[in-house]
Amino acid sequence: MESLMTECVQYSLRLFMNRNAMFLCERLCAEFPSEVNYQLLATCYLRNNQAYCAYHILKERKMPQSRYLFAIACFEMNLLREAETALCPPNAEVPNGAAGHYLLGLIYRYTDRRASAVEQFTKALAIDPLLWVAYEELCALGEAVDADECFSDSVALRAQSLHLPEIKPQNPPTGSEDACVPSTRSTGADDVSPRQLKLLHSNVQKEVSGHWHGGAHLNNGLSSAPLYSTPSPITAQLSRGVPPPPCRNVHQGLHALAGDSSARAAVNPSVQAPRRKFMDEGKLRKVSGRLFSDSGLRRSTRLSGDVSNSNSTASQAGGNGINHSAAKFLSGISASSPKISSLNFRSVTVRKGQSWATESLDEGLFDWRRSEALDDSRAESMALTSTSLSNIMEGKCPESERTDNNAVGASSIVSKNLTGTVEFLSLLRILGEGYRLSCTYRCQEALAMYLKLPSHHYNTGWVLCQVGKAHFELVDYFQADRVFSLARSISPYTLEGMDIYSTILYHLKEEMKLSYLAQELISTDRLSPQAWCAIGNCYSLQKDHETALKNFQRAIHLNSRFTYAHTLCGHEYVVLEDLENGVKCYQSALQVDERHYNAWYGLGVVYLRQEKFEFAQHHFRRAFRINPRSSVLACYLGMSMHSLKRDVEALELMERAIKADPKNPVPVYQKANILVSMERYDEALGVLDQLKEFAPRESSVYALMGRIYKRANQHDKAMFYYGLALDLKPPATDVAAIKSAIEKLYLPDEMEDSL
Numbered sequence: 001m002e003s004l005m006t007e008c009v010q011y012s013l014r015l016f017m018n019r020n021a022m023f024l025c026e027r028l029c030a031e032f033p034s035e036v037n038y039q040l041l042a043t044c045y046l047r048n049n050q051a052y053c054a055y056h057i058l059k060e061r062k063m064p065q066s067r068y069l070f071a072i073a074c075f076e077m078n079l080l081r082e083a084e085t086a087l088c089p090p091n092a093e094v095p096n097g098a099a100g101h102y103l104l105g106l107i108y109r110y111t112d113r114r115a116s117a118v119e120q121f122t123k124a125l126a127i128d129p130l131l132w133v134a135y136e137e138l139c140a141l142g143e144a145v146d147a148d149e150c151f152s153d154s155v156a157l158r159a160q161s162l163h164l165p166e167i168k169p170q171n172p173p174t175g176s177e178d179a180c181v182p183s184t185r186s187t188g189a190d191d192v193s194p195r196q197l198k199l200l201h202s203n204v205q206k207e208v209s210g211h212w213h214g215g216a217h218l219n220n221g222l223s224s225a226p227l228y229s230t231p232s233p234i235t236a237q238l239s240r241g242v243p244p245p246p247c248r249n250v251h252q253g254l255h256a257l258a259g260d261s262s263a264r265a266a267v268n269p270s271v272q273a274p275r276r277k278f279m280d281e282g283k284l285r286k287v288s289g290r291l292f293s294d295s296g297l298r299r300s301t302r303l304s305g306d307v308s309n310s311n312s313t314a315s316q317a318g319g320n321g322i323n324h325s326a327a328k329f330l331s332g333i334s335a336s337s338p339k340i341s342s343l344n345f346r347s348v349t350v351r352k353g354q355s356w357a358t359e360s361l362d363e364g365l366f367d368w369r370r371s372e373a374l375d376d377s378r379a380e381s382m383a384l385t386s387t388s389l390s391n392i393m394e395g396k397c398p399e400s401e402r403t404d405n406n407a408v409g410a411s412s413i414v415s416k417n418l419t420g421t422v423e424f425l426s427l428l429r430i431l432g433e434g435y436r437l438s439c440t441y442r443c444q445e446a447l448a449m450y451l452k453l454p455s456h457h458y459n460t461g462w463v464l465c466q467v468g469k470a471h472f473e474l475v476d477y478f479q480a481d482r483v484f485s486l487a488r489s490i491s492p493y494t495l496e497g498m499d500i501y502s503t504i505l506y507h508l509k510e511e512m513k514l515s516y517l518a519q520e521l522i523s524t525d526r527l528s529p530q531a532w533c534a535i536g537n538c539y540s541l542q543k544d545h546e547t548a549l550k551n552f553q554r555a556i557h558l559n560s561r562f563t564y565a566h567t568l569c570g571h572e573y574v575v576l577e578d579l580e581n582g583v584k585c586y587q588s589a590l591q592v593d594e595r596h597y598n599a600w601y602g603l604g605v606v607y608l609r610q611e612k613f614e615f616a617q618h619h620f621r622r623a624f625r626i627n628p629r630s631s632v633l634a635c636y637l638g639m640s641m642h643s644l645k646r647d648v649e650a651l652e653l654m655e656r657a658i659k660a661d662p663k664n665p666v667p668v669y670q671k672a673n674i675l676v677s678m679e680r681y682d683e684a685l686g687v688l689d690q691l692k693e694f695a696p697r698e699s700s701v702y703a704l705m706g707r708i709y710k711r712a713n714q715h716d717k718a719m720f721y722y723g724l725a726l727d728l729k730p731p732a733t734d735v736a737a738i739k740s741a742i743e744k745l746y747l748p749d750e751m752e753d754s755l
Helices: 002-016 018-031 035-047 049-058 064-076 080-087 097-110 114-127 133-142 151-161 194-211 248-258 262-274 281-291 299-303 312-320 327-329 338-346 376-394 399-437 444-451 460-472 476-490 496-507 511-524 527-539 544-556 563-574 579-592 597-609 613-627 631-643 647-660 665-677 681-694 700-710 717-729 733-742 747-755
Strands: none
Touching: 002 035, 018 035, 035 049, 035 064, 035 399, 049 064, 064 080, 064 097, 064 133, 064 338, 080 097, 080 248, 097 114, 097 133, 114 133, 133 399, 151 399, 194 511, 399 444, 399 460, 444 460, 444 476, 460 476, 460 496, 460 665, 476 496, 496 511, 496 563, 527 563, 544 563, 563 579, 563 597, 597 631, 613 631, 613 700, 631 665, 647 665, 665 681, 665 747, 700 717, 700 733, 717 733
16 A cells, blocks of 8 residues: 555656645555655655745654755755755765755855855765756856866766666576566566567567668668667567567577578578467467468477478578678678667667557558568568567577677667767766856857857757857847847747846847847746846836836845846946945845856945945956956956056056957046046047047047147137037036036136135
8 A cells, every 4th residue: 555655646746746746645644654755745845845844844854865855945945054954964974965965065155155065066076977057056156177077088987877777787597498588577478468479570570671771871881870779678568677688699690691691591490499488379370470481380390390491491581581682781790790789679679659459460560561662671671570589589599698698788788878978978068168168257268169069959048048148248239139039039938047138138228129028038937036137127228217126126035046136136226326225235146146246346336436446446356356358347447446546557457458348438438537647648639539439429538538638728629529528418417517627628727626
């Protein structure tokens, strides 16, 4: 009863029927109150987003799995200290290996213990090299090693042993008549019904005829050989177990196809070998007469006349298509090749979706009998399949051959799995290195790395969002918009990165596109913080900052660890002149993610407006250390340096900002401003003349030129440029400053400063 109830609970969980699983599991725990069953009940509650229930069920329980589930419940409830205590009790190991270390690393990260978090994420990756989320966290902390080192081929064996079942050669008992029968059930192979055997042969022939039809693609290096590299044993249908590899005399059949007629004659007697009595003789004769062309003999007669009939069987098999034409398709292939040996698995594959009870005998057995237009290669393949299948069913495998073949089959599967693991690691190396470069804001290199991906991986939602973020960091908003639009068309359900996309549309002032994006995200998942950030950006673009602030706060309420929402709240508070709350929001963002440079930048802007230049310089420098390739951060750090009268350093930073983004006019203007303060007027005018080409309607450029000409006592030119600045309709504060400068145009600079 307990096993039945447990299976019912797990069945409901697999089908996401969480309420049914919870109800059944409560009954299970009431009837059999063991800790293992309580773990299952806690799992049901966690799947249903009821972490508080799992918390109370597993509290004070000591088994490793109970501690792990309890820690997950605590983490979901933001009880990080209790989660840490559950994972790290005295004199006990962290449960669940890599997953446990990863969860502990998250706890350390969110409790501001950076070094310990890095250590735990590193341990998780050391245990499981394929734990991508641990590498993501290391990248986010700025502590990830090169992806070539983390996902190197040397870790392939460790990943394979962890994620793939161990494959061992099967050694059947010596002298067993049924040693080659692919069955692992306690019952014998006699349980296979005649109907199953009939359809088994039918599907074998259809599988082979479909894959071996036509020789054009086989002649060119046997390009279709990978089709046979994945074993698909029939035992999944017959016995639900892992079969041993086919017997060695099947390989002899391959030699016969590629070799001379003497080798062929040596193989064919195996066709008439004694078969196990899977069914009554009448039905067996009906099937075997079409499969093996010996229906005229009863089993006893065949046993007595096995040797005498071998020659006739060979000639009959040759008439059925096993002739010299096989060399055309198998030329250049060694009989010991792993691809050839794996053919034996493929030749007994039951087609996906095939039902034992849905095909009649006439419909299921050889369609090639009914068609006279089939070429020799299909008939050869069918005869070979019949031979190998007969040998498997009859159990006619010499003991030494069985042992060797089991070892070869297991070795082939292990080798194939290892090859797949290495290929997967090579893919992770590209993705990991691209993501690491993005997190260190080496965006051009990251873009070049992502371009190394195959097109089917590049054109996925996650990769395109990473590419869009890289263009966003490079302040290439138009290209970022194009990439994110492509990501939305390919993967419209993707929410990751949509907060960044909404900010891109905000900067581009694409009000209609931003509104449409917000509505789409809300209809996709109204409980996602990205959707509410998009709505907030939409209202902020419309200058409704109070409503925008409410939407950003809604995003924080949904996910208090969503860093960017805290920063956007801070921006809105600054616009509303509530600098105190703005500082609190930026600090909250930094508590979640210390490397979120946008929050450091926001704090620097607040202190710069408050004329706390030392504080501003400190916060801008912290942001610049995280993202040293940002033109905006270099510019603002230079502005704070200029405010501290450190003009030489400020000028160097402006040059660096211009080099990072030549299209950004702000550092060019600030460079001219610094040159004016250093009384290098001619250089300043040259810089402003260049700037006019990029920003011809920027009033501040002409106002600064008027100021330079005033200091040079060229009042006519000064008045001309002040007038141009007013004609461009600057903001009200700038209008007042320009008019004040015009009024003081003929006053000496010393008197102007004293006023």
